[in-house]
Amino acid sequence: MVVQNDDKAIVGGTAKKYNLVGMNSILRINTDGTRDPSFDI
Numbered sequence: 001m002v003v004q005n006d007d008k009a010i011v012g013g014t015a016k017k018y019n020l021v022g023m024n025s026i027l028r029i030n031t032d033g034t035r036d037p038s039f040d041i
Contacts, residue, residue: 007031010039 001011012026028039 004028008036 001009003009008031009029010026011029012024014022014024017023026041028036030036
């Protein structure tokens with residue numbers, strides 16, 4: 001996790017998905033704790 005200058009956090013990791021298959025993901029969290037939908041990589 002890293003916090004940007006605008007106080008939004010970039011978070012990455014692996015989550016379990018259907019049939020226990022791991023899925024990598026990176027997302028940005030707004031200052032209010034919600035996911036930032038404009039961050040798309």
